[in-house]
Amino acid sequence: MRLSFSELRERALEGRPPLELHVTFSPSERVYARPEVRNVTPARFDGSAWWEDGAIYLAGTLSFAARLVCVRCLSEFERSFRVSVDETFRRGAPPASAEDLPVRELVEWVEEDAFDLLPHLEDWLILSLPDRPLCREDCKGLCPVCGKNLNEGPCGCKVEAVDPRLEALRALLVPEEPDGHPS
Ligand SMILES: [Zn+2]
Ligand SMILES: [Zn+2]
Structure with a gap:
């Protein structure tokens, strides 16, 4: 055409x-x-x-x-x-x-x-085409422990609720993968 x-x-x-x-x-x-x-x-x-x-x-x-x-x-x-x-x-x-x-x-x-x-x-x-396709706006994603699709129902894994302040502290204490952190 x-x-x-x-x-x-x-x-x-x-x-x-x-x-x-x-x-x-x-x-x-x-x-x-x-x-x-x-x-x-x-x-x-x-x-x-x-x-x-x-x-x-x-x-x-x-x-x-x-x-x-x-x-x-x-x-x-x-x-x-x-x-x-x-x-x-x-x-x-x-x-x-x-x-x-x-x-x-x-x-x-x-x-x-x-x-x-x-x-x-x-x-x-x-x-x-969307940059980050989502099957639905409120897609629950996968369980980080067992990998089950949480849209199909709960999996029963115990996922601890993360306090964002503790998470920030943990990031300081636990070294991440060496690359990306030039010393
Ligand atoms: Zn999805
Ligand atoms: Zn699970």
């Missing part, structure tokens, strides 16, 4: 409406750069693109589902995403200083008249 500055400009100058876009794409290996991301379904983008004053504007919604690993309990879970996409493309090289921009906007600079839309949509997909 390619967008072209000259084509969209012509379209705008002829007074035609924005170009409607309905695109489905399979994410590339790039989305699996992080181990918490296990599987991403084909993504769908519904939106439009139009030319105005030398720039291409893209707006719409990106929908997909991902299988993620919870950082607390390490279980896999599925989540659906609907992401609002709003992006501006300008031709050429980015200006040396942000003050040279005509308006304060997030701009993607592209060299060619026509460029592939999919890598940009995929950037939106990657950015919308």
Whole structure:
């Protein structure tokens, strides 16, 4: 799926409406750069693109589902995403200083008249994946003693309630792993 500055400009100058876009794409290996991301379904983008004053504007919604690993309990879970996409493309090289921009906007600079839309949509997909996926907001995580998933119920281990002041004292008394503590 390619967008072209000259084509969209012509379209705008002829007074035609924005170009409607309905695109489905399979994410590339790039989305699996992080181990918490296990599987991403084909993504769908519904939106439009139009030319105005030398720039291409893209707006719409990106929908997909991902299988993620919870950082607390390490279980896999599925989540659906609907992401609002709003992006501006300008031709050429980015200006040396942000003050040279005509308006304060997030701009993607592209060299060619026509460029592939999919890598940009995929950037939106990657950015919308959570940094620290949680299967649910109040995930109880794993028992530090027996490793049981505490979302499935208590395990019966005796985990001492830790007084934060005592914990600070313990950190001073018990040397941690030697690396990271240069003497
Ligand atoms: Zn969890
Ligand atoms: Zn336990």
